[in-house]
Amino acid sequence: MRSSLLLLGAAAAMANPTPAGPGGPPPPHPPPSPKPFEYLVTFGDSWTDNGRLVYYIVNNGQAPPPGQMHDYSNVTASGGLSWAQFAANSVGAQLRDYAVSGAVCSNQIVERYFSYIGRSFPAVLDDEIPSFQADVNYRSLYPNRNAQNTVYALWIGTNDLGFDAFLSDSEAPGKTIADFVECAFNVFDAIYQKGGRRFVLLNTAPLELTPLYAHPKNGGTGDSQFWTTKTRYNMTEYGQKIKQYSSAVNQAWKYGLAFHRKLSNRWAGATIDLFDVHQLFRDIIANPTSYLDAPYNVTGYWHHCPPSGSPCEDLTSLGPRSGFLWYDELHPSDKTSMFPWELQYIVLRTMLTGF
Numbered sequence: 001m002r003s004s005l006l007l008l009g010a011a012a013a014m015a016n017p018t019p020a021g022p023g024g025p026p027p028p029h030p031p032p033s034p035k036p037f038e039y040l041v042t043f044g045d046s047w048t049d050n051g052r053l054v055y056y057i058v059n060n061g062q063a064p065p066p067g068q069m070h071d072y073s074n075v076t077a078s079g080g081l082s083w084a085q086f087a088a089n090s091v092g093a094q095l096r097d098y099a100v101s102g103a104v105c106s107n108q109i110v111e112r113y114f115s116y117i118g119r120s121f122p123a124v125l126d127d128e129i130p131s132f133q134a135d136v137n138y139r140s141l142y143p144n145r146n147a148q149n150t151v152y153a154l155w156i157g158t159n160d161l162g163f164d165a166f167l168s169d170s171e172a173p174g175k176t177i178a179d180f181v182e183c184a185f186n187v188f189d190a191i192y193q194k195g196g197r198r199f200v201l202l203n204t205a206p207l208e209l210t211p212l213y214a215h216p217k218n219g220g221t222g223d224s225q226f227w228t229t230k231t232r233y234n235m236t237e238y239g240q241k242i243k244q245y246s247s248a249v250n251q252a253w254k255y256g257l258a259f260h261r262k263l264s265n266r267w268a269g270a271t272i273d274l275f276d277v278h279q280l281f282r283d284i285i286a287n288p289t290s291y292l293d294a295p296y297n298v299t300g301y302w303h304h305c306p307p308s309g310s311p312c313e314d315l316t317s318l319g320p321r322s323g324f325l326w327y328d329e330l331h332p333s334d335k336t337s338m339f340p341w342e343l344q345y346i347v348l349r350t351m352l353t354g355f
Contacts, residue, residue, distance in 0.1 A: 002060075037198070038149040040093050042084045043187060044156045044202075045129045046077040046101035046331060050085055051102040061117035063131050067138035069096065069256040070313065073166075077101060079303060079327040080334030082151070085256075092239055098128040098139060104182035105156050109175045110165040119127070124156055125183060131188045136194055147197040149271075155202035158172050161245045162207065163227045167238060177245060181252040186269060197270045199333055201257065203250045205281045205332070208243035212329040219299030224329045228307045250278055260350065278337060284325055292335060301326035302333065 009235070042048050051073035064070050076082045081089075088095035102121035104110045124126065137142050142150075160180050164170050164205055182198050206212050212227060214220030215235050222231045257274055260266035285289045288296035295318060300325040305312040314321070328331040 015346055021101060028199075035091050037091070037093055037147075037151045038083060039096060039151070040088045041096045041132065041147055041150060041152045041191075041196075042099050043124050043132075043154045044099040045103040045159050046099075046154075047158060048082055048084050048097065048099035048155050049101040049103075050076050050082045050095075050097050050098060050099075051083060052097065053272060056100065056117045056322070061119045063122065063127060066134035067140060069135075069141065072097070076303050076334075077331040077333075078334040078337045081337065082334075083155075083337040086338050096132075096135070098132050099155075100128060104160045104165065104185070105129065105180055108172060109183060109231070110160050110178050112159065112164055114257065122161070124154070126188070129187060129329050131191070133194060145195075147195055148194065151198045151200060152188075152191045152196045153200040153202065156184065156187075157204040157249060157256050160205065161204065161242060161249065162213070163230075163238075164288040166245060167242050177249060177250070181249055181256060183265070184253065185256065188270075188272075192267050197267075197273045199237060199267070199270060200275060201253060201272070202275045202277045203253055204246040205277050206243070207246045208239045210330055211283065211299070211326055213239050213242050214299070223307045223334055224352050225305045225309045231332070246278070250276075263308070281325075281336075284336065284339070288325070290327065291339060292321060293320055293322040295323045297323055298325040300324065301328050 010033055033077075046053075052064075054072045054073070055070035056062065065254070072085070075083060076085075084095055084097055084099070099161060102112065102114060102124040104112065104121065104123050106125040106130055107120050107123040108126075111123075136145065150236045156179070159165060161167060161177075166177060166180070166255045186197075188201075191199070208338075211219060211221050212224060216222055218246075220235070221227075223229060247294075254274060261270075261272055284291045285298045288298050297318065300315075300318070302318070303312060303314055305328070321327065322335040322343070322345070324333045325336050
């Protein structure tokens with residue numbers, strides 16, 4: 001994604017903590033916690049990132065060193081806090097966010113170059129998971145992590161399925177959407193091997209309804225900062241394609257998770273929750289007065305930038321940001337970002353075993 005949106009907060013190196021040394025997986029039966037969880041560990045893209053890509057930009061494309069997190073920003077791609085920040089703040093949990101704006105699940109499936117870091121965007125399997133695997137050995141970051149007090153959440157797909165990826169037939173030769181579906185499961189495999197036992201997969205939003213992919217007659221953009229040549233394509237056709245892609249992925253995740261837990265025993269002893277973000281967004285669109293403030297805008301967006309990326313303008317004359325489903329052409333607003341967490345909290349409080 002373009003840096004004009006993502007350079008939203010300063011990034012500075014944190015003190016390098018002292019590692020505790022390698023250790024085994026956390027104990028399977030820890031003492032009960034008064035909170036629903038102590039740690040929220042997140043993976044994904046700009047819909048979750050709270051400043052990690054900025055660290056890559058100012059550090060020559062390098063991730064934070066083991067044992068060190070990036071500086072968290074209160075201004076994310078939502079215009080405010082990310083859903084993960086709302087989640088952690090609401091229960092007093094510690095957030096460990098590895099999501100990177102622009103990320104895909106694996107650069108072996110879809111690879112997108114970003115000139116500001118001189119390399120491809122960091123991906124979940126290629127960059128985020130290795131950073132997590134290195135960090136768990138540092139007690140300064142995870143002083144009491146165990147199987148029951150830590151929730152691991154993955155939200156990925158917007159960049160994998162969109163333009164410059166599957167939508168424009170830009171995936172690696174021979175790769176299919178089935179490979180992307182399996183990639184999410186591979187992420188949980190890697191976390192499971194490090195002792196993770198509480199997983200949440202947030203499915204893909206109805207991407208065809210984002211202003212970026214919607215037809216202009218339905219409130220969508222023409223050419224934009226995230227798709228500068230949109231008007232050269234059959235916008236109706238491409239909107240339908242991305243609808244098919246996101247719907248197919250969500251169905252595959254739904255039945256795939258059930259199969260692997262119930263029949264293949266892929267993550268024995270783990271709890272796995274699939275949160276239906278896709279339906280949540282449709283509910284907001286159908287009944288905006290229950291979710292947003294006036295003017296209840298579910299087709300337009302609040303933060304406008306030209307295809308070049310700047311200068312940008314907040315359309316305050318149309319009402320507050322909290323009245324918009326979308327912050328910009330592609331990203332939900334911080335008001336919208338509150339709801340996946342508020343509903344998910346109910347699930348996590350009572351999640352004991354099962355899918």
